[in-house]
Amino acid sequence: MEIKNYDELSSLEIDTLREIGSIGTGNAAAALSQMLGRNVRITLPEVRIMGYNEAIEWIGGPEAITAGVLVRISGQLNGIMLSVQSLEFINLVLDSTLEKQIVSYEELKELERSALIEVGNIMISTFINALSGLADITVELTVPSLSVDMQGAILAVPMAEYGGQTDYLMTIGGNFVCDGREVPCRLLLSPDIRSLNFLLRKLGVME
Numbered sequence: 001m002e003i004k005n006y007d008e009l010s011s012l013e014i015d016t017l018r019e020i021g022s023i024g025t026g027n028a029a030a031a032l033s034q035m036l037g038r039n040v041r042i043t044l045p046e047v048r049i050m051g052y053n054e055a056i057e058w059i060g061g062p063e064a065i066t067a068g069v070l071v072r073i074s075g076q077l078n079g080i081m082l083s084v085q086s087l088e089f090i091n092l093v094l095d096s097t098l099e100k101q102i103v104s105y106e107e108l109k110e111l112e113r114s115a116l117i118e119v120g121n122i123m124i125s126t127f128i129n130a131l132s133g134l135a136d137i138t139v140e141l142t143v144p145s146l147s148v149d150m151q152g153a154i155l156a157v158p159m160a161e162y163g164g165q166t167d168y169l170m171t172i173g174g175n176f177v178c179d180g181r182e183v184p185c186r187l188l189l190s191p192d193i194r195s196l197n198f199l200l201r202k203l204g205v206m207e
Contacts, residue, residue: 069120
């Protein structure tokens with residue numbers, strides 16, 4: 001039976017999405033490890049279905065400044081995926097790729113932004129490739145874009161595009177562990193309702 005909103009998901013369907021999130025983030029951590037040339041793993045990820053306001057609070061609050069790499073998804077799955085990059089995560093990337101760190105987001109120049117876009121793109125692409133492989137679907141991704149703004153403003157993009165269909169989105173969070181230090185990791189996936197129904201059918205948990 002098709003759902004009309006995220007809050008209609010059954011416990012089995014939510015558990016299936018959690019498993020997808022766990023596999024996807026594990027693959028993303030492996031890709032990040034290879035790119036940075038450092039041993040990176042992720043703690044057991046927490047996958048939750050959240051309302052937009054709850055999700056904003058979960059990643060630090062609406063007025064907290066952060067960087068977000070946004071990719072639009074199309075094909076057999078339509079939606080948006082966002083990699084939220086804290087200053088701590090950014091410095092892990094910049095230290096490994098450019099041998100530098102920053103104190104504030106205002107210090108991000110074109111070279112640093114390019115590095116963050118590339119890392120965000122690899123993480124999202126790896127996650128989506130794992131998802132499409134498990135569900136046997138074809139998915140296309142747009143060129144990623146980077147935005148530095150208050151988190152409420154960054155999340156306004158999926159809210160504007162899909163807020164008329166649902167007030168919920170899939171949030172995936174955990175911590176990357178690199179050199180014994182934990183760095184927060186947040187990914188947000190917002191497929192439209194048609195795509196969510198299609199995905200659950202392909203995964204065999206919806207008739």
